[in-house]
Amino acid sequence: MDVRSRDHGETAANSKSWGGCRIDKFGAAGSRSSSIEQKWAQAERPPVLLGKATYAESINCWKLCKRTQLDERGQQASLDQDFPWHELDLNSTGGGFTVLPNMRSLFSVFVFLFAAAVSALSTSGNRLLVILDDVADKGNYSKFLGDLESV
């Protein structure tokens, strides 16, 4: 089932069903592990997913996890009343960012690529890049910079 049907009043028996929720593809990678649910339930705001899931879907999944946690604690699921939903722009990319376990590898790849790019910029050539406070000053140093480049 789609989590949106849960939001529209489906039975509690289906409350932990992840079928049809696209978070499977991006969150637990099909494992539906409870640790993922807990992470989502503990998040202050709906996490933003790197992938094809829309922010609205992320919100739905987050609400599902949040409600499940509240239900398990025996508390009243007053999420709809407590959370300022009107502040969320469903078309935006959201205000938070959560790196889920299976996203860590992707995140590591980004960090590695960034470090590699910085290293390549720093080590290519014998000459150091020149940092000026004001770009307009570059004209005043044209001869010196020209000497640096000419060698």
Next chain:
Amino acid sequence: MTLSSGVATPSSLVSLLAELDIQLPADRTGLVVDHFNYDAASAADKHDVVLLPPPGPLRPDVIDLFGAGAGSDEVIAFPRGVGAVLGPGELLSPILRAPRTAYSYNPKEQAEVVDDVFAAGAQLALVSAFQARNSARVALVGSAEMLQDAWLDKAEVVAAGGSGKKLKTFNREFARRVSGWAFNELGVLRVNWVEHRLDEPGAASNETNPRIYRIKNDVVRYLFPMPAHRGPFPPPNFSNPWQI
């Protein structure tokens, strides 16, 4: 790395220089002036464009890397710069020291009366060099303005003192050498191969570069070629005796 008296040095750079045993004024800014050696054309009032002769070798027995070849009418103009005080570390070398009559003060807080001089005379290092044990190099130039086009290419300056003698700046060649040194293009020697062997009779002396020697091996013949000079600068004169 270059500094300027017009801008306070960022505290991160001050901390970095402190790690290298290079001390800047406590308020992170300063101005080097000299009332006897200044450019009368551009700094007749403030005396903050210091004129210095090109530096000589640090010691009589080392090669003059930075000032060699300068003409008698050429000087280094050091406009509106910051002086530093170097610690006693052996990895630090002052390339260019301030004249005996120069001093450094804070132009903002001591505009009227200079009652607390940061350093004076040869204490002030205007251009400094640091070479770590892994041959990493840092060059500190106290005046970024001395690298500007206006002070390069034998710009004309007028020596103070009433003589009105016109001099030319040596800044361009000096800057080229300092940057060349910092980028390991000047003052770098490389030994491409080394050969050592026992200098004793017997078969063992025929072995080249043995892995071990014994304590009682008295004489070891150690050979290596003349170090090759590296970089775009002309090689130094190796005709004189030299020591490694």
